[in-house]
Amino acid sequence: MEVEIRPNITGRxxxxxxxxxxxxxxxxxxxxxxxDISQAELDEAPEGFEKILMDAADMSLPEASFDNVTAFYSMxxxxxxKHEAVISEATRVLKPGGRLYIWDAAxxxxxxxxxxxxxxxxxxTIETTYGVFETEAAQxxxxxxxxxxxxxxxxxxxxxFGDQFYxxxxxxx
Numbered sequence: 562m563e564v565e566i567r568p569n570i571t572g573r574x575x576x577x578x579x580x581x582x583x584x585x586x587x588x589x590x591x592x593x594x595x596x597d598i599s600q601a602e603l604d605e606a607p608e609g610f611e612k613i614l615m616d617a618a619d620m621s622l623p624e625a626s627f628d629n630v631t632a633f634y635s636m637x638x639x640x641x642x643k644h645e646a647v648i649s650e651a652t653r654v655l656k657p658g659g660r661l662y663i664w665d666a667a668x669x670x671x672x673x674x675x676x677x678x679x680x681x682x683x684x685x686t687i688e689t690t691y692g693v694f695e696t697e698a699a700q701x702x703x704x705x706x707x708x709x710x711x712x713x714x715x716x717x718x719x720x721x722f723g724d725q726f727y728x729x730x731x732x733x734x
Contacts (some may be wrong), residue, residue: 562676562677562678562679562722562723562725563678563679563680563681564664564678564679564680564681564725565680565681565713566584566585566588566633566680566681566682566683567683568588568683568704570589570592570631570660570662571627571628572592572627572628572659573592573594573626573627573628573629574589574592574593574594574627574628574629574630574631575593575594575596575622575626575627575629575630575631575651575654576593576594576595576596576630576631576632576633577596577611577617577630577631577635577647577651578594578596578597578598578602578617578630578632578633578634578635578636578639579593579594579596579597579603579606579610579633579635579721579732580595580597580599580601580602580603580604580605580606580612581597581602581605581606582605582606582687582689583595583606583607583610583612584633584680584682584687585610585611585631585633586606586609586610586612587607587682587684587685588682588683589610589637590609590610591610591611592610592712593610593611594610594611594612594613594627594648595610595611595612595613595614596612596613596614596615596617596620597612597614598614598615598616598617599614600614610731614635616713617635617639617643617647617650617651617691618639618643618646618647618650619650620644620650620653620654622654622655623654623721624653625653625654625655625656625657625659626654626656627654627655627656627659628655628659629655629660629661629662630651630654630655630658630660630661630662631662631663632647632651632660632661632662632663632664632665633659633664634664634665634666634676634678634691635642635665636665636698636700636705637661637665637666637668637674637691637693637698638691638693640695640697641695641697641698641699641700642697644690644700644705645708645711648661648705648708648709648711648712648714649673650714652709652712652713652732654730656732657732657733657734658731658732658733658734659731659732660717660725660726660729660730660731660732661709661714661728661729661730661731661732662728663705663726663727663728663730664726664727665700665702665705665726666686666691666724666725666726667700667701667702667703667721667723667724667725667726668698668699668700668701668702668724669699670696670698670699671693671694671695671698671699672694672696673692673693673694674692674693674694674698675690675691675692676690676691676692676724676725677689677690678690678691701726702719702721702726702728705728706719706728709728709730713732713733714730714732715730715731715732715733716728716729716730716731717730717731
């Protein structure tokens, strides 16, 4: 599966699960504050943006402090029991008029679920594989849209590519 990330997001970005490849940090540099629950993932990410060890379901960040929140193939790694809290926290830290961007995969079971990605960035192309193995890990675009709408976010964009999807929401002003 191929994903292209173009630098079209303006303002401060909180990147949920932004360790590892650090895709948003690579594209947006010092606009990004990446949080990850794994110090090893943060250590693996490239330099050039802020990295904080933090649970996305319980953020110690001020309300309405980010223009944007991104989750690039990170919801699949977060326990389904925490999804509602993660979306609630993302909404809380978003400024009114701010946007939540989600790139992820739809799957009925993770026994395991594996996706091979070619990620095209402005300056480089990254080949990577993401995988999960967890009995309750099933998710879909419809499921995440429901969670986001429960938090009052408005769906602006829904795109699906096979079992992959991209969603963009806006927090009402």
